[in-house]
Amino acid sequence: MSFAEQLIDWRRELHQYPELSLQEFETTRRVRHWLENAGLRLLPLSLPTGVVAEVGRGEKIIALRADIDALPIHEVTDVPFASRHPGVMHACGHDIHTSVMLGAALLLKEKEQHLAGRVRILFQPAEESFGGAQRMIQAGALDGVSAIFGMHNEPGLPVGAFATRSGAFYANVDRFALKVTGKGAHAARPHEGSDAILLASQLVVALQSIASRNVNTLESVVLSVTRIQGGNTWNVLPEHVELEGTLRTHQPAVRDQVKRRVNEIAAGLAQAFAADIAVTWYEGPSALINPARWATFAREVADEQGYRTEEADLHMGGEDFAVYLQQIPGAFVSIGSDSQYGLHHPAFDPDENLLEEAARYFARLAEKALLQS
Ligand code: NI
Secondary structure, eight states: OOHHHHHHHHHHHHHHSOOOTTOOHHHHHHHHHHHHHTTOEEOOOOOSSOEEEEEEOSSOEEEEEEEOOOBSOOOOOOOTTOOSSTTOBOOSOHHHHHHHHHHHHHHHHHTGGGOSSEEEEEEESOSTTSOHHHHHHHTTTTTTEEEEEEEEEETTSOTTEEEEOSEEOSOEEEEEEEEEEOBOEETTOGGGSBOHHHHHHHHHHHHHHHHHHTSOTTSOEEEEEEEEEEOSSSSEEOSEEEEEEEEEESSHHHHHHHHHHHHHHHHHHHHHTTOEEEEEEEEOOOOOEEOHHHHHHHHHHHHHTTOEEEEOOOOOSOOTTHHHHHHSOEEEEEEEOOOSSOTTOTTOOOOTTHHHHHHHHHHHHHHHHTTOO
């Protein structure tokens, strides 16, 4: 079996048996097994799911990171290696990322004697639910590491294309919940109550004015109300309505500004409608910030390896890799996977031809990063 065939084979096996965040036990077992068979050293870290391997020797350590979890999505592709776990799918291509970093580990193992230090390869659980990176750090996976690199496949780019950017890349992710409390009433006698549904409707509309009328038009911001729930019959005005949604930004100042405006609008509307609106914020991952030096380095190595490189657009999604970059420098990059359907789509079908080139790229990137001061 050729190297490319091996990577495709591994990716297909991972794809058939996807597991949700923090339930990646079989995936962990498989990855451990493949790494051990290839002679890689596994670090004895305390991790229920996830694996960390190492190759080379010396003081200096460079890390590569793959994520291993899947999504609660029912696959609708007709590929022969489609998910055998109903309702669970590698719809974000983390099977691809895992196979790429397995390949990089094998290539680094072959040239172990020539490495100017150690390369540590992280197979991280729970990227989708966020928190996996934090677990890896707590288990010691980043100890002694001077720089870390990772990838996400990009369905909008063809195979052979590479993109990254310096500074903010992926977004700050915030989730909010709004609880509107009015006064219940008979639907035919609304003047006796305070209509929580009418108020919630005004709230949804008013929140959309923040991005369009408060934030500088040149800044990136998305605020989406994604759930609204209230009432349980046709002839009663309910007392409570709950709303939920998400805010995506890149700049801390914009994030603070929008949160402040949401709170102000909620307080103002509550007063105007003689009701109460409780706002709760849940902080997700912060923006992923690529240090310029390492983003430039990652792109230069990609150029040398024959990728067609370009400046990446800002991404409105969140990425748990941001947590590593808050601790140590490094770079996160996009590799073209050319899927007609996008990430998190039940028909997502990335082109496996990206595997070999990406594995060779990351092996080379780590090798060269060891030579940087
Ligand atoms: Ni992903």
